[in-house]
Amino acid sequence: MTRFVCTSNHGFAPYAVEELRRLIPGASFRMIEPGAVFELTADGGRDEVLARIRRDEPIFLRHIQPVDLALPIAGGPEDLGALAGFVRGRSGRFAGRRTAVHIRRREGTPFPYAVSEAKAALDDALREIGAEPAMQSADVILSIYASGSELLVGAGTAEEMLSDWPGGAIRFRREDGQISRAKFKLLEAERTFNLRLDKHERALDIGAAPGGWTSLLLERGLRVTAVDPADLHPSLAGHPRVTWLKRNAGDVSFPPGAFDLLVCDMNWEPATMAKTVLHHAPSLQAGAEAIVTVKLLHRKPLQTIRNITEMLGRAFHTRRAKQLFHNRDEITLYLIHKGE
Ligand SMILES: C[S@@+](CC[C@H](N)C(=O)[O-])C[C@H]1O[C@@H](n2cnc3c(N)ncnc32)[C@H](O)[C@@H]1O
Incomplete structure (x- = not known):
């Protein structure tokens, strides 16, 4: 039996559970933070389950942390001692490697330490055994979830956990003069799907206003045709590489x-x-990429996504379908145009 802490966007855990039930027969589930964090218990071993999930990544699963050790929370310094003991006991896993410590606390947990305090103590323990504490681009992540009664502790790579951010909650810094929060969605898609936006030359941006996505495409060096009946931000409307059709x-x-x-x-x-996307497919070159958000207005998101990818299948292969951290009531599709 292997335990995992799983995370989805708020309200979407039931759909992640539905997807995981299909993927891992016999798995059982227990909600920890309603709608967002739940525990998965599977018969298979840690590596087998994580490999299965990576092969066929669920749309609504944002993050998965294996539970290598569950420590009852004592509510005092012995909790930090036990976590440091975990690090020392597995020194071979961490020594000589860039190691990030991710700590998440369930609201109301009796674990008495702030994230920064616990992280400082664990960074010290990592240094002692010859590991290099790291924030980003770590070789291995030590992930800790403080639940209502236990510290759930596990180590793994960012690929295994589906993200290199605690709980998959990726944060981008808001820039001065940023045109819309929506820009974060395309930034996250770029990272998650390993897009090379700068390899493209001419983009069609459908539903472009006020222009967060257009501004990112301009930053990546593209020419953009932006279509929206609403107004584009004045800094973009007159930009020499933007054609705006109102x-x-x-x-x-x-x-x-x-x-x-x-x-789109x-x-x-x-x-x-x-x-609308199919209407514009003939204006795309064969093999062109498409990033499209699908608004989940109905109660059956998985059915909606199946219907939409089937419709789009006339002109596109679906490479990935994922609810990104910056997606609210929507998901993002990464499509490839089939060509003639
Ligand atoms: C969520 S906003 C887009 C935000 C944009 N991606 C950004 O980064 O600033 C959705 C936009 O879709 C536009 N829209 C809705 N229906 C449309 C249509 N039929 N044709 C073009 N744009 C449409 C709306 O006017 C609105 O500006």
């Missing part, structure tokens, strides 16, 4: 092969979004 995207068309990237973040119901 129109409904269903009412405009472009020449065949005009674009090598399509992005229009806030409309999914079937209309899919029709």
Whole structure:
């Protein structure tokens, strides 16, 4: 039996559970933080379960932490001593490697230490055994979840845990003059899907206003055709590499092969979004990439996603479907245009 702490965006844990039930027959589940954090117990071993999840990554699972050790919380310094003991007992796992410590606390946990205090103590323990404490790009992550009664402790790589951020909660710094929070969605998609936006030349941005995605594409060096009946931010509307059409995207068309990237973040119901994206597919080059958000307006998101990817399947292969941390009631699709 192996235990894991699993995390999804708030309210979407039931769908992550539904996906995991299909993936890992016989698994059992227990909610820890309603709607967002739950425990998975599986018959298979740690590596087998993590490999299965990476092979067929669930849309709504944001983060998974194996539980190598569960320590009852005493509520005093002995808790830090026990965590340091875990580090010393597995020195071979950490020594000589860049090691990040991720600590998450369930609200109301009796674990008495703030994240920064516990992290400082564990960084000291890591140095003692010859590991190098690291914040980002770590070789291994020591992940600790303080629940209502136990410290759930596990080590693994960012790939195994599906993220190199605690609980998959990736944070970007807000820039001065940033046009919209929506920009974070495309930034996160770029990282999560390993996109090389700078390899593209001409993008079509559907539902572009106020222009967060357009601004990121400009930063990556692209020319952008932005379509939206709403106003684009003035700094973009007059930009020399932006063509802004203040129109409904269903009412405009472009020449065949005009674009090598399509992005669409229009806030409309999914079937209309899919029709609009399909309407523009002929203006994409074969093999063009597309990043599209699907708004989850109905109660059956998994069914909605199946229907939409099937519709889009006329012109696109779905490479990934993922609810990103910056997606609220939506998911993001990474598509490849099939060509003629
Ligand atoms: C969530 S906002 C997009 C935010 C944008 N990605 C950014 O980074 O600033 C959704 C946009 O979709 C636009 N939209 C909705 N229906 C549309 C349509 N049929 N054609 C073009 N744009 C549409 C709305 O006007 C709105 O500006």
